[in-house]
Amino acid sequence: MSYDHQEIGDFANERDAQDWAERNGIDVRDLHLRAVRGRGVTLSVRRSALGDSATSDLSYGRRTGFF
Template structure:
């Protein structure tokens, strides 16, 4: 089964991405990591996990230099 994911942003490693997800009350089962080699990982979250109450752009902090 395939799920639609929203790319959130880049993190130094999976642990940092998991910490971000925990702070945003996301279940680790809804996360998808894509390796960027030695540059860390890109995190995507299943859209259905974001729900209607989620902000329209959870990636805002990640794309404005927060790394």
């Protein structure tokens, strides 16, 4: 089964991406992490997990969790 994901951005490592998800109330089962050579990981989140209850401004994580 395939799910539609929204790319959130790049993180230095997997732990940083998971910490961002936790701060934003997103279950780790809804994450998709892709290694980016020399740049850490790219985080995508299943769109259905974002829903209406998700933080409307996900850029907050970009200022605090991204490199």
